[in-house]
Amino acid sequence: xxxxxxxxxxARRRQILDGxxxxxxxxxxxxxxxxxxxxTIGLSRGAIFHHFRDKDTLFFELxxxxxxxxxxxxSREGLIQVMRDLLxxxxxxxxxxxxxxxxxxxxxxxxxHRGWADRSAELSEATAQRLQRQKQAGRLRDDVxxxxxxxxxxxVLDGLVARLASGDDPVRLSAVLDLVEASVRQQ
Amino acid sequence: xxxxxxxxxxARRRQILDGxxxxxxxxxxxxxxxxxxxxTIGLSRGAIFHHFRDKDTLFFELxxxxxxxxxxxxSREGLIQVMRDLLxxxxxxxxxxxxxxxxxxxxxxxxxHRGWADRSAELSEATAQRLQRQKQAGRLRDDVxxxxxxxxxxxVLDGLVARLASGDDPVRLSAVLDLVEASVRQQ
Numbered sequence: 001x002x003x004x005x006x007x008x009x010x011a012r013r014r015q016i017l018d019g020x021x022x023x024x025x026x027x028x029x030x031x032x033x034x035x036x037x038x039x040t041i042g043l044s045r046g047a048i049f050h051h052f053r054d055k056d057t058l059f060f061e062l063x064x065x066x067x068x069x070x071x072x073x074x075s076r077e078g079l080i081q082v083m084r085d086l087l088x089x090x091x092x093x094x095x096x097x098x099x100x101x102x103x104x105x106x107x108x109x110x111x112x113h114r115g116w117a118d119r120s121a122e123l124s125e126a127t128a129q130r131l132q133r134q135k136q137a138g139r140l141r142d143d144v145x146x147x148x149x150x151x152x153x154x155x156v157l158d159g160l161v162a163r164l165a166s167g168d169d170p171v172r173l174s175a176v177l178d179l180v181e182a183s184v185r186q187q
Numbered sequence: 188x189x190x191x192x193x194x195x196x197x198a199r200r201r202q203i204l205d206g207x208x209x210x211x212x213x214x215x216x217x218x219x220x221x222x223x224x225x226x227t228i229g230l231s232r233g234a235i236f237h238h239f240r241d242k243d244t245l246f247f248e249l250x251x252x253x254x255x256x257x258x259x260x261x262s263r264e265g266l267i268q269v270m271r272d273l274l275x276x277x278x279x280x281x282x283x284x285x286x287x288x289x290x291x292x293x294x295x296x297x298x299x300h301r302g303w304a305d306r307s308a309e310l311s312e313a314t315a316q317r318l319q320r321q322k323q324a325g326r327l328r329d330d331v332x333x334x335x336x337x338x339x340x341x342x343v344l345d346g347l348v349a350r351l352a353s354g355d356d357p358v359r360l361s362a363v364l365d366l367v368e369a370s371v372r373q374q
Binding site: 028030031093094097100101103104106107113144145147148149151152154155156157158159160161162163165166167168172173175176179180182183187 | 215217218280281284287288290291293294300331332334335336338339341342343344345346347348349350352353354355359360362363366367369370374
């Protein structure tokens with residue numbers, strides 16, 4: 001493929017993803033209709049779905065981008081640092097809220113659940129490996145299985161998103177993360 | 188008011204609330220339309236809204252009933268026991284999911300936020316008082332302010348609901364609650 005066409009394709013994909021993220025953030029997962037996606041992205045549905053099969057494929061690709069970025073931080077500095085970064089990015093709260101809005105669909109729609117899990121796998125893997133390394137270095141409490149610690153951190157991440165989405169004070173939530181961090185450490 | 192009319196009124200209110208709870212549980216907060224409320228409750232909108240002003244008033248009354256029941260448990264046995272009770276009631280998971288679905292509305296709609304907070308106040312109060320008593324009895328860690336512990340427990344409650352709503356294993360989540368319980372105790 002000639003270079004100019006590749007660049008053009010990449011730019012078009014970027015335009016679609018950025019617009020879709022704004023649309024989901026603004027309207028929420030369910031209410032981000034194809035009509036609204038067209039308006040926010042500035043392209044016709046034909047052009048959009050030429051690049052991404054459907055609304056869910058678009059949504060999963062955004063989740064995958066998030067997971068990739070979060071996995072980099074989780075791998076180096078742990079999942080709690082990922083959460084501290086979320087606290088520091090209030091412009092992302094609207095988008096984060098979509099994580100809560102899909103819970104019912106995750107439970108009731110197996111194909112959607114698989115799609116979401118596939119895209120989030122990178123973050124889970126990075127968190128698991130980091131916990132493993134911390135454990136070997138003797139920095140992790142050893143009276144609780146690593147899987148339980150990982151589920152705990154996943155639960156705290158969802159709880160944090162829920163509190164942010166509902167309008168809780170980030171400063172108070174930051175103090176909570178200190179407590180969470182201490183509670184997974186070797187005492 | 189004659190006794191028979193009072194009884195009739197109470198039964199009618201009960202019918203409406205039980206039907207509305209099923210409707211919200213099944214369709215989610217946004218998709219529980221007035222049409223669907225009529226069908227699930229088995230009464231016309233005229234009859235329903237004679238007893239409750241609008242959909243939000245109905246929803247808040249259900250939230251108030253929850254908060255009242257949870258506050259009784261929280262007052263005697265703490266908020267973690269409330270969460271253990273949730274884990275043991277899978278038939279409630281669909282209804283619980285509505286707690287997540289209103290996050291965006293809580294943040295963006297001040298009147299809705301006030302209505303919700305008013306109805307949840309009883310639970311917050313019961314949790315605060317129980318934490319106070321536990322602290323006085325020396326059972327609570329004293330290196331972290333009680334408000335931070337309360338925010339932590341609120342966050343864990345929301346996280347737990349999110350994980351249950353997404354289909355996580357209740358047994359694994361129960362082990363997480365053991366860890367949470369230990370992390371608020373005096374070591």
